[in-house]
Amino acid sequence: MSNQVSILGTSLRRLGLERQQEKTVEAVIQLAPTYESVDAFLKDAGISKPRSAAGIQRSARQAIKVLIAGYDLESVEDMEIWLRADLQGIVDASLEMIISARDEVFQVEQITAQTSIEQRLVDVSFREKRKTAGLMLDQAWFAGQWVTGAWGACTGALEKERKRSTETTRFGARSHATKPFASSGENVVMLTAWKQAQSTGRSE
Numbered sequence: 001m002s003n004q005v006s007i008l009g010t011s012l013r014r015l016g017l018e019r020q021q022e023k024t025v026e027a028v029i030q031l032a033p034t035y036e037s038v039d040a041f042l043k044d045a046g047i048s049k050p051r052s053a054a055g056i057q058r059s060a061r062q063a064i065k066v067l068i069a070g071y072d073l074e075s076v077e078d079m080e081i082w083l084r085a086d087l088q089g090i091v092d093a094s095l096e097m098i099i100s101a102r103d104e105v106f107q108v109e110q111i112t113a114q115t116s117i118e119q120r121l122v123d124v125s126f127r128e129k130r131k132t133a134g135l136m137l138d139q140a141w142f143a144g145q146w147v148t149g150a151w152g153a154c155t156g157a158l159e160k161e162r163k164r165s166t167e168t169t170r171f172g173a174r175s176h177a178t179k180p181f182a183s184s185g186e187n188v189v190m191l192t193a194w195k196q197a198q199s200t201g202r203s204e
Contacts (some may be wrong), residue, residue, distance in 0.1 A: 025087060025151045028094045032144020033101070038137055041105060045134030050141045056197075057149025063193045064153035076161045083154045087147070089191040094143035101140035104133035142198055150190075 038050045067086065108130050112120065120126050 023088070023091055025084065025091055025093060025147055025154075028091055028098070028144060028147040029151065031095070032102075032148065033098070033137060035141070038141045040124065044132050045130045047131065047134045047138065050138050051145075053145045053148075055151065056142055056145035059197050060146045060149030060189060060194075061109045061153040063190065063197070064150045068153075068157050069118055076158055076165060079161055080154075080158055086190050087150060087154075090143075090150070093143055093191070093194075094140075094147055097136070097143050098140040101133070101136040104129075104136050108133045118156050133194075139198065146194060146197065 035050065035053060042048070042050060064083075068083075094120060108126075111129075115123075115126075
């Protein structure tokens, strides 16, 4: 069994690398694991259920709303550029977590397919590997749902700005308190909030 683990450990399945190269919010959402797959794997690994999607997304929306409050940009396009820039650190980290988790889960699946239940029950290294993969998958689940919630708040804000811009065009210009996005530092703030949310326990 230990030989099988070492052999399989050198062969990783890199799924979604083309999407990863894009490093966009949409790539994270597309590659994120589903609740059903995460729940099933965690159960087999002896880990409690993943946090609810609703709870994770709610904390993400709250963080984004705090970030957006008080800023007013010249256009919807500028606003979207700014929001994407501030989320980029989380996007990069989430993609790495999702791809790495998939690699670990794939290895466990391959070992499971090539061994008997009896072999796996007595192999401590396999149980440890499965638990590690489960924890990584749980973090990937959190990352995917957090980005989904955050981007949902962003698209909501962008839609409001579009409507406001339409009204401005109809009823006259208004003043703007613009915020430069080229040297945005809020991505650091967002990444910190994201990491804090990850570490606040697994129950929602």
